Amino acid sequence: MAIEENGFLEYLQLQDGVPDLVTKSELIARVRAEGYPVSDRQLTFYVSEGLLPRSVRVGSRAGAYPSIVIDLLTWILRARDGGVPIEALKELLPVWKFLVRARTRRELDLGELEYVARQHVSSTEGALGVARLVIDVMSCYCSKCRSDIVIVTKSGAKMLMGDSTSTVGFAVARTFDDEEAGPTPRWFASTRVSLASTDRPSSDPTTVILGLKPNEALPPDPEDERSESCDQVRESVPGG
Incomplete structure (x- = not known):
């Protein structure tokens, strides 16, 4: 049976065969619960997009x-x-699907990630x-769940995502028109991030907190919520 692009069966496969469904009202309620x-x-x-x-x-x-x-x-x-x-989201959607599959199998291959991203x-x-x-997709797991996710570098070396010393770099290149050389690729931006969890994000002295005014109250520590989410993910994923 052919799978329609962005169709129901394709997303069901992303759940590794787990037939967990939600109605429209349940979907809206669950997303609203996330804020x-x-x-x-x-x-x-x-859906139309x-x-x-x-x-x-x-x-x-x-x-x-x-x-x-x-x-x-x-x-x-x-x-x-x-x-x-919206157009950038459409480009990123295949990368999102790749990352969900990587999260399920608990192995993130950076060479494959780069290929999928550069392709789409x-x-x-x-x-x-x-x-x-x-960060968004891989951080869906709590620190305990993702401590055993393996990052495979482009050289084949392996490191644990839960190790705070394990970082992943991202570099963006763009093609500029040079009057003499013609279209020329140049580096545009770069960063390096750790995918390891911060156990106490509100009290960690190495964390810069953004999004709130200086005197506004901080949100509660989410560690307990992540632990509960971790248990739910393990129950729904075979072999978890």
Whole structure:
């Protein structure tokens, strides 16, 4: 049976065969619980843009989605809040799918990540969003869950994602028109990040907190919530 691009079956496969479904109302409620207000109209818009799969009837459940769509819609709304344009999100969607598969098998191959990103992401906005996307997807696991995820470097060396000394670099190149040499590739931006978890983000002295005014109260420590989420992920993923 052919799998429609961005279709229901493709996203069901991203769950490693786990038949966990949510209705439209459950999807909206779960995403709102993550702090992102979303409406029926927005849901329809993202489906029409090809960023979300269409719902299907499964047994008595009309309008059902694979539960992984909760993560997908949350990422889309978070990226939109950060100013990522729709066209860049479309470029990044194949990278998101690759990262979800990598997270499930608990191995992130940087050579494969680079190939997928360079194959699908062509805009500067999209390229600048890859590092943030990697952090978003791989950080879905709590520190205990991702401590055994392996990062495979382009040279074949392996390192544990949970090790704070393990970092991944991102470099963005652009082609500029040189009057003498013609189109010339040049480095545009670069950064290096750690995917390891910070156990106490609000009290860690090496963490710079952003997004709130200087005198505003900080959110509660999310460690307990991550531990609960960790247990739920392990129960839903075979072999977890």
